[in-house]
Amino acid sequence: xxxxxxxxxxxxxxxxxxxxxxxxxxxxxxxxxxxxxxxxxxxxxxxxxxxxxxxxxxxxxxxxxxxxxxxxxxxxxxxxxxxxxxxxxxxxxxxxxxxxxxxxxxxxxxxxxxxxxxxxxxxxxxxxxxxxxxxxxxxxxxxxxxxxxxxxxxxxxxxxxxxxxxxxxxxxxxxxxxxxxxxxxxxxxxxxxxxxxxxxxxxxxxxxxxxxxxxxxxxxxxxxxxxxxxxxxxxxxxxxxxxxxxxxxxxxxxxxxxxxx
Amino acid sequence: xxxxxxxxxxxxxxxxxxxxxxxxxxxxxxxxxxxxxxxxxxxxxxxxxxxxxxxxxxxxxxxxxxxxxxxxxxxxxxxxxxxxxxxxxxxxxxxxxxxxxxxxxxxxxxxxxxxxxxxxxxxxxxxxxxxxxxxxxxxxxxxxxxxxxxxxxxxxxxxxxxxxxxxxxxxxxxxxxxxxxxxxxxxxxxxxxxxxxxxxxxxxxxxxxxxxxxxxxxxxxxxxxxxxxxxxxxxxxxxxxxxxxxxxxxxxxxxxxxxxxxxxxxxxxxxxxxxxxxxxxxxxxxxxxxxxxxxxxxxxxxxxxxxxxxxxxxxxxxxxxxxxxxxxxxxxxxxxxxxxxxxxxxxxxxxxxxxxxxxxxxxxxxxxxxxxxxxxxxxxxxxxxxxxxxxxxxxxxxxxxxxxxxxxxxxxxxxxxxxxxxxxxxxxxxxxxxxxxxxxxxxxxxxxxxxxxxxxxxxxxxxxxxxxxxxxxxxxxxxxxxxxxxxxxxxxxxxxxxxxxxxxxxxxxxxxxxxxxxxxxxxxxxxxxxxxxxxxxxxxxxxxxxxxxxxxxxxxxxxxxxxxxxxxxxxxxxxxxxxxxxxxxxxxxxxxxxxxxxxxxxxxxxxxxxxxxxxxxxxxxxxxxxxxxxxxxxxxxxxxxxxxxxxxxxxxxxxxxxxxxxxxxxxxxxxxxxxxxxxxxxxxxxxxxxxxxxxxxxxxxxxxxxxxxxxxxxxxxxxxxxxxxxxxxxxxxxx
Numbered sequence: 001x002x003x004x005x006x007x008x009x010x011x012x013x014x015x016x017x018x019x020x021x022x023x024x025x026x027x028x029x030x031x032x033x034x035x036x037x038x039x040x041x042x043x044x045x046x047x048x049x050x051x052x053x054x055x056x057x058x059x060x061x062x063x064x065x066x067x068x069x070x071x072x073x074x075x076x077x078x079x080x081x082x083x084x085x086x087x088x089x090x091x092x093x094x095x096x097x098x099x100x101x102x103x104x105x106x107x108x109x110x111x112x113x114x115x116x117x118x119x120x121x122x123x124x125x126x127x128x129x130x131x132x133x134x135x136x137x138x139x140x141x142x143x144x145x146x147x148x149x150x151x152x153x154x155x156x157x158x159x160x161x162x163x164x165x166x167x168x169x170x171x172x173x174x175x176x177x178x179x180x181x182x183x184x185x186x187x188x189x190x191x192x193x194x195x196x197x198x199x200x201x202x203x204x205x206x207x208x209x210x211x212x213x214x215x216x217x218x219x220x221x222x223x224x225x226x227x228x229x230x231x232x233x234x235x236x237x238x239x240x241x242x243x244x245x246x247x248x249x250x251x252x253x254x255x256x257x258x259x260x261x
Numbered sequence: 262x263x264x265x266x267x268x269x270x271x272x273x274x275x276x277x278x279x280x281x282x283x284x285x286x287x288x289x290x291x292x293x294x295x296x297x298x299x300x301x302x303x304x305x306x307x308x309x310x311x312x313x314x315x316x317x318x319x320x321x322x323x324x325x326x327x328x329x330x331x332x333x334x335x336x337x338x339x340x341x342x343x344x345x346x347x348x349x350x351x352x353x354x355x356x357x358x359x360x361x362x363x364x365x366x367x368x369x370x371x372x373x374x375x376x377x378x379x380x381x382x383x384x385x386x387x388x389x390x391x392x393x394x395x396x397x398x399x400x401x402x403x404x405x406x407x408x409x410x411x412x413x414x415x416x417x418x419x420x421x422x423x424x425x426x427x428x429x430x431x432x433x434x435x436x437x438x439x440x441x442x443x444x445x446x447x448x449x450x451x452x453x454x455x456x457x458x459x460x461x462x463x464x465x466x467x468x469x470x471x472x473x474x475x476x477x478x479x480x481x482x483x484x485x486x487x488x489x490x491x492x493x494x495x496x497x498x499x500x501x502x503x504x505x506x507x508x509x510x511x512x513x514x515x516x517x518x519x520x521x522x523x524x525x526x527x528x529x530x531x532x533x534x535x536x537x538x539x540x541x542x543x544x545x546x547x548x549x550x551x552x553x554x555x556x557x558x559x560x561x562x563x564x565x566x567x568x569x570x571x572x573x574x575x576x577x578x579x580x581x582x583x584x585x586x587x588x589x590x591x592x593x594x595x596x597x598x599x600x601x602x603x604x605x606x607x608x609x610x611x612x613x614x615x616x617x618x619x620x621x622x623x624x625x626x627x628x629x630x631x632x633x634x635x636x637x638x639x640x641x642x643x644x645x646x647x648x649x650x651x652x653x654x655x656x657x658x659x660x661x662x663x664x665x666x667x668x669x670x671x672x673x674x675x676x677x678x679x680x681x682x683x684x685x686x687x688x689x690x691x692x693x694x695x696x697x698x699x700x701x702x703x704x705x706x707x708x709x710x711x712x713x714x715x716x717x718x719x720x721x722x723x724x725x726x727x728x729x730x731x732x733x734x735x736x737x738x739x740x741x742x743x744x745x746x747x748x749x750x751x752x753x754x755x756x757x758x759x760x761x762x763x764x765x766x767x768x769x770x771x772x773x774x775x776x777x778x779x780x781x782x783x784x785x786x787x788x789x790x791x792x793x794x795x796x797x798x799x800x801x802x803x804x805x806x807x808x809x810x811x812x813x814x815x816x817x818x819x820x821x822x823x824x825x826x827x828x829x830x831x832x833x834x835x836x837x838x839x840x841x842x843x844x845x846x847x848x849x850x851x852x853x854x855x856x857x858x859x860x861x862x863x864x865x866x867x868x869x870x871x872x873x874x875x876x877x878x879x880x881x882x883x884x885x886x887x888x889x890x891x892x893x894x895x896x897x898x899x900x901x902x903x904x905x906x907x908x909x910x911x912x913x914x915x916x917x918x919x920x921x922x923x924x925x926x927x928x929x930x931x932x933x934x935x936x937x938x939x940x941x942x943x944x945x946x947x948x949x950x951x952x953x954x955x956x957x958x959x960x961x962x963x964x965x966x967x968x969x970x971x972x973x974x975x976x977x978x979x980x981x982x983x984x985x986x987x988x989x990x991x992x993x994x995x996x
Contacts, residue, residue, distance in 0.1 A: 056305070059336060
């Protein structure tokens with residue numbers, strides 16, 4: 001009887017300890033999903049603290065698994081987002097630092113079997129931010145961005161994020177340098193169609209960002225082409241997909257309606 | 262059953278106690294070396310997910326159930342990663358104070374002296390390669406574009422920089438740490454017309470017209486420091502064609518972002534241009550030149566890079582010259598070779614090092630009448646610069662350079678300046694002047710001076726030594742600035758500057774080997790304001806006192822009794838003036854006098870161009886068309902007037918008699934250049950630009966000087982280089 005009791009107590013103790021260990025397990029996929037969600041919310045709310053929180057998550061994943069390609073990808077993506085913030089805040093020191101880090105990581109991703117295309121899209125996006133920060137380098141950087149995107153689109157013409165970045169280049173490049181709002185609209189529309197044909201899955205750990213962002217840029221392109229009603233329609237569609245989309249709700253749509261008035 | 266329940270409760274309680282005792286709480290704060298809290302720092306235990314971010318006040322706390330010897334990491338952009346080994350004992354909480362040190366910043370100029378123009382915003386008024394390319398009348402030349410900046414006086418239409426009353430030799434040009442003493446094409450007694458440096462190869466440039474850092478020595482007035490581009494990212498080429506030249510440039514990466522090659526080549530042939538503009542009669546050989554620059558860069562590590570850059574240029578011209586005693590053809594030929602090997606890397610920790618080994622060989626031949634002179638100049642130089650960022654607010658820079666220079670003059674020069682006839686009297690010269698210069702400097706840059714956040718200082722000194730002449734000098738340099746707010750600042754700079762006079766003045770036969778270096782003290786005060794991202798204003802005042810200038814001496818040939826001064830105010834407004842109109846407007850007023858060389862009293866210096874006004878404006882007419890103007894107005898420069906002549910019956914030639922006081926002035930200088938540009942894309946891919954340019958479009962009769970009849974009783978005007986309206990057509994395609 002005593003032996004049986006002792007065995008029972010040991011087994012229960014062991015069960016509790018082990019289950020505790022499971023609760024605190026390093027489930028990398030869950031961490032990646034956590035980081036993805038932080039990134040998404042940071043984008044919706046233009047929140048630097050949330051971006052840095054996401055950055056911390058991916059850094060920690062990489063400290064456990066330095067070769068984890070998905071974590072490298074998302075860390076690079078976070079660096080890209082932080083580049084945009086630094087550009088808007090005119091913080092050149094931070095911009096230069098994130099640019100250097102993001103480019104280094106893009107080089108790592110270029111050798112990935114799984115993520116080389118997405119990595120190259122990120123690389124083009126990072127160079128595009130550099131171009132936005134130093135327009136005087138347009139003659140050098142503009143061909144670099146376009147060359148990378150053309151290569152991606154030639155191997156995958158429906159790569160949504162490549163279409164988004166290429167559309168942003170068409171939108172922001174002056175006409176005499178080859179920019180075109182018409183081309184931008186076409187590319188954004190194509191990307192939206194592909195996004196809408198894909199099934200959304202919250203448990204997807206692979207890159208799937210860009211849908212609402214593309215809608216926001218499509219709206220801007222329509223506005224630039226003076227198709228105000230169409231722009232409004234697109235902004236409202238973006239808000240129906242994501243009511244908390246701060247950029248559209250707080251800035252793009254109100255600007256559109258106030259300009260119209 | 263009751264017994265079993267009791268056992269279960271006991272076990273659960275035990276488990277709870279066990280786990281409670283195995284949780285360790287880690288808390289604390291994160292700050293920088295100055296005690297300022299750093300938010301958003303990622304603090305975690307290595308190889309785990311246990312961690313947190315620091316809050317707004319740098320505070321953090323988190324829990325972990327790990328125990329034993331573990332590594333705590335703290336990371337934040339801009340700071341070195343922090344690591345600490347922790348001994349985690351179950352239930353024993355830890356409180357830590359983490360201090361992060363700033364990461365090394367790659368060596369970038371943070372010079373805060375006034376009088377600087379740079380390609381980077383932090384260093385003051387921005388001059389970009391695009392500004393250089395699109396300055397009408399500038400031919401895409403960096404020197405011609407810098408002449409539109411205040412502080413550079415319009416003494417002539419050459420590319421040489423007359424900086425605040427200084428001779429062009431008082432401004433030094435450097436490329437990737439190497440000195441370039443002859444950066445011009447078509448060098449003649451009247452200066453070089455353009456530079457032989459291709460703007461397309463520039464990554465950045467820094468130009469100062471006074472009060473500059475101790476990094477730069479053997480220069481009295483100014484410095485142009487150029488950094489060339491590094492490894493190319495993608496392959497691209499451009500082809501240019503105009504009435505005066507054809508060019509082909511390209512860049513090819515071998516390994517993306519690691520190594521590659523760049524080349525820039527140009528062949529100029531000005532005959533079509535001269536023919537179109539009715540100028541052919543001025544030349545027996547229309548000016549022609551070719552230059553090529555090739556650089557190979559190899560990034561061998563994350564921080565290390567080697568760049569090998571070489572350029573070769575040659576030019577030729579034959580110009581009809583009319584003088585009082587002789588009409589003839591001036592023939593000039595030049596050949597220039599340059600090679601530089603530069604290495605940059607992190608030496609250790611926060612110490613960044615740059616080294617350069619360079620060689621420059623220049624040969625120039627002038628022929629006019631009895632004058633037949635070959636001049637050569639060979640320079641071998643080694644330079645090293647180290648930078649230590651010991652904190653976010655201070656930097657220590659040290660460096661040294663060794664230069665070996667050999668100049669030769671071989672040929673025949675006229676015995677008398679006024680008699681250059683082929684049958685005139687000449688002197689044979691075969692002079693070789695050589696020497697070394699060893700220089701070293703140390704400088705500290707500090708922001709938050711005396712804990713005043715907006716105050717910054719740069720203090721340095723340099724020592725130069727000339728072994729052959731047993732000469733040495735020490736130049737202290739100092740600058741202090743105060744940021745009034747994010748958009749405006751005031752700066753004060755002063756310093757001592759030394760420079761050796763022209764080597765020919767040290768000649769044993771007609772010079773003085775015991776000459777001392779020339780010196781100048783600069784005082785500069787400036788106010789900068791940025792109205793917006795693109796618009797800026799600078800107002801600057803300066804005073805330069807010259808001493809130890811070479812002065813003719815009846816016994817010694819030359820001594821150092823010469824002196825002088827330059828003082829003035831410069832103003833520049835740059836940016837988007839309104840809507841689609843952008844550009845800059847600059848104005849400078851200067852008063853400069855010297856007593857040196859042949860001057861027998863303190864007189865207006867030859868560079869005393871009192872008022873200098875320039876407006877460079879570009880207006881975008883549409884998405885594809887842009888129009889630009891470059892308007893210059895300058896007071897006529899001083900010259901020695903001829904007051905009579907004396908006939909030498911033995912030589913059968915008249916000698917002009919000058920009033921050696923620069924009391925006469927040429928007529929005021931005015932010139933308007935107009936350029937129309939058309940931008941387009943061919944086949945949707947190849948960016949092209951075509952331009953039509955009118956130089957001196959108003960056909961204003963600007964003078965270069967005067968020539969005289971045989972007895973100097975009548976004078977005739979000599980038009981400047983662009984004394985007549987000149988039309989140029991050109992295009993460039995990028996692919």
